[in-house]
Amino acid sequence: MSDARAVVSARGLVKRYKGMCALDGVDLEIHAGEIVVIVGPSGSGKSTLIRCLNGLETIDAGSIRIDGREIPSQAREEWRLARQRIGMVFQDYSLFPHFTVLRNITLAPIRAGRLSPEEADKTARRLLERVGLGGYANAYPAELSGGQQQRVAIVRALAMAPEVMLFDEPTSALDPEMIREVLDVMRQLSSAGMTMAIVTHEMGFAREVADRIVFIDRGRIVETGAPEQFLRSPRSPRLQEFLAKIL
Amino acid sequence: MAAPGSGAPEFAMNYNFSFAYIGDSLPALFAGLVMTVQVSLLSIVCAAAIGVVGASIRIFDVPVLSQIVRFYVHVIRTTPILAQLYFIFYGLPSLGMTLSLYWSGVLCLVLWGGAYNIENVRGGFLAVSKGLRMAADSLGLERAQYLQFVALPLGLRVSTPAMLNTSVSVLKNSSYLTTIGLVELTFVAMERSAMDFRTLENFASICVLYLALVWTLSYFVRQIEDHLHKPFRDGR
Numbered sequence: 077m078s079d080a081r082a083v084v085s086a087r088g089l090v091k092r093y094k095g096m097c098a099l100d101g102v103d104l105e106i107h108a109g110e111i112v113v114i115v116g117p118s119g120s121g122k123s124t125l126i127r128c129l130n131g132l133e134t135i136d137a138g139s140i141r142i143d144g145r146e147i148p149s150q151a152r153e154e155w156r157l158a159r160q161r162i163g164m165v166f167q168d169y170s171l172f173p174h175f176t177v178l179r180n181i182t183l184a185p186i187r188a189g190r191l192s193p194e195e196a197d198k199t200a201r202r203l204l205e206r207v208g209l210g211g212y213a214n215a216y217p218a219e220l221s222g223g224q225q226q227r228v229a230i231v232r233a234l235a236m237a238p239e240v241m242l243f244d245e246p247t248s249a250l251d252p253e254m255i256r257e258v259l260d261v262m263r264q265l266s267s268a269g270m271t272m273a274i275v276t277h278e279m280g281f282a283r284e285v286a287d288r289i290v291f292i293d294r295g296r297i298v299e300t301g302a303p304e305q306f307l308r309s310p311r312s313p314r315l316q317e318f319l320a321k322i323l
Numbered sequence: 324m325a326a327p328g329s330g331a332p333e334f335a336m337n338y339n340f341s342f343a344y345i346g347d348s349l350p351a352l353f354a355g356l357v358m359t360v361q362v363s364l365l366s367i368v369c370a371a372a373i374g375v376v377g378a379s380i381r382i383f384d385v386p387v388l389s390q391i392v393r394f395y396v397h398v399i400r401t402t403p404i405l406a407q408l409y410f411i412f413y414g415l416p417s418l419g420m421t422l423s424l425y426w427s428g429v430l431c432l433v434l435w436g437g438a439y440n441i442e443n444v445r446g447g448f449l450a451v452s453k454g455l456r457m458a459a460d461s462l463g464l465e466r467a468q469y470l471q472f473v474a475l476p477l478g479l480r481v482s483t484p485a486m487l488n489t490s491v492s493v494l495k496n497s498s499y500l501t502t503i504g505l506v507e508l509t510f511v512a513m514e515r516s517a518m519d520f521r522t523l524e525n526f527a528s529i530c531v532l533y534l535a536l537v538w539t540l541s542y543f544v545r546q547i548e549d550h551l552h553k554p555f556r557d558g559r
Contacts, residue, residue: 127457132461156460156463159460159461159462159463160462163461164458164461166458166461170457170458172458172472174476174477175472183472184463187464187465188463188464232462233462236462
């Protein structure tokens, strides 16, 4: 398979934690404009996988290519620059608590020399408006609800104008009524053609937006397929079992 | 245990505490106070800087330097400060490094306070959640930027109380410098006691002065703390 259009591609990823194998030979490609949803039981390696994709975790074997170029784990500076083009959203939002919403969003683009402070300010306000948080530029994270914080976190990542967005269980820490507002923002991104890899338990959402769903268990990709086929007629018993539990 | 003979213990209560003597001592005490403040302040500031630099080296696990910092902190924390002071003042000249009284004293206090501050600041850095480090990494921020914008402002909030403690200790430890002959507060009290036998007046005076210094120092650190905590308050 040609890598030409793969924004992120992983080959034979192995990640060990103190003898335990978190990832055991994972291959995954994310193509431009594609939305890949990663599901699996807790401890299956989903979060580890997504953190390996932007070099937040070092890998023990295998390779990761960004835009077709392999970046080794120890090439820290290269990874740092690559991450400026890969947005990431975490389960716990991870906003900087001592900065206002605006400063959270503008810090990276300004420091990376991407935008002037004025441009960054404008971009941030425009993006905040788009996710329905126009009035919150000067609020501190602690003053916002979880759903609002997560939307700010998405905007923070978007402000770097990334080529691809990684989501690590973006709604798992949220109350049910706030899950929708975050998923709505992600739907917006999907219709805008954003390339995304999403770890989530929201199967309804996955069915709706995913081009491909990947089921990972015990550090291996067990099954992968288009949403309909994946959810309607899972082949492997492990996936059948998993779906039976969560649907 | 009763005193022999009589039933009740006897205390000599006829000491004549002289405020006039303290009045006469004021110029000498003041000179000592100035020296104590000077040495302590310089040492406290430098020790804080060492704390930040050392803790940063440790937190980023900079090869070689990190090991050196660890060793340094270990040595300072496991040896008495008086031994360290004598090593610097009497030992280093044998190695061809002769420092003046003043700078020997400052060096000793800075090394001592710096070691403790490294641990204080490191504790603060460790209290900054791993998630924020990852968030900074995911945004492509440099290490130095993470340090400047995230770890320092958040970590120092956590470590200021411990650093205040260390700073107070540095201030009080400055009285050890009396043993190498630096004319600071304690030295003045010792010297005047030896001359006039007014031990009570002299040491009572310097204790009051040390107390006042510690209070002042605590007050300023609290101001800094308040300032650091501002953004966490209800914003706007």
